[in-house]
Amino acid sequence: MKPTEFSEISKLLSNQGTKVLIDHHPNPDVEAFEYLYSRVSASSTAELVFQFVEAVGLNKFINIDAAKGLYAGIITDTGSFSFACNSPVPYRIVAQLIELGIDAEHLHRLIFDNFSESRIRLLGSALSEKMVTLPEFHTAFIILSKTDMEKFNYKAGDSEGIVNYPLSIKEINLSIMLTERDNLIRISFRSKGDFPANQIASEYFEGGGHKNAAGGNSHVSMEETVKKLRNILPLFREQLDFVIS
Incomplete structure (x- = not known):
């Protein structure tokens, strides 16, 4: 920004x-x-x-x-x-x-440690119901629609940090969260090690940021955005295939 x-x-x-x-x-x-x-x-x-x-x-x-x-x-x-x-x-x-x-x-x-109850319930729902893992790419997605966020009385900042949680999974090296906003999909990327999350953000989603923390935008539907990401991940399969030890 x-x-x-x-x-x-x-x-x-x-x-x-x-x-x-x-x-x-x-x-x-x-x-x-x-x-x-x-x-x-x-x-x-x-x-x-x-x-x-x-x-x-x-x-x-x-x-x-x-x-x-x-x-x-x-x-x-x-x-x-x-x-x-x-x-x-x-x-x-x-x-x-x-x-x-x-x-x-x-x-x-x-x-x-100063969050609303609705924010914590949104976090729980995101991790238990909205997270998808792709083991072959050591990647996790969290997909939050406007309806999902409205269900928990979403306020600005309530989704902050949720994208970090999937990186707690031993085999996950890239976490991607997609949130539906007015007229666009906001995408957050977090990664472990030397994987360049900002490369995906800058090359494919009009974004940028740090190597391990980046963001971007998509101007197509959520379904099309997820499909685009799934098509991009095979290009990074080798880079994502590592273990933090």
Whole structure:
């Protein structure tokens, strides 16, 4: 998604000030910015923001509210330090944020243990009734129609993170979730190891993202989108045939 697609950011971009884009995503959209600070290997954009502020000597302006935001950015982008976390850098940053006074345990609960009952029931239904596995491709699908989501009083964000759950299955290396929205199908990809989920997103579904976490869109029906994915997977059979050990 481009920065200009967020209404609040669009307002900021319309002013005459010098604009700096800080981003850890591949191929960032830099059209509206004068400067770019980017490193794809960073755990999160929050990590880069902290390092940028530190590099220009503005640490004293990181108050408790800013520290909370930086912690939230790191902890969500790393899935509570379960991926993109082999560098000691984000751990050191979080340690400094805790020293500044954040309550990391409380913030973690607010982010990860603060869902509605309907969201949890949607998760249960998605995994028990809407998940299909394709063992020959080490892949799982979760397919959620508008009717499925309306059944559980869907609100924005309720499907966030559901796509990660199939990767808990030992033999699954690629998880794909399709959600039906107005006039399009939103597709989320998550993968293990070195499998490039973003390659499928960018080459076939107008999307992109990280190697292990990407997204895209389809403008045909759910049935046609699933058929397209099933036709694409054989092209990646060898890449998907691995075991994490």
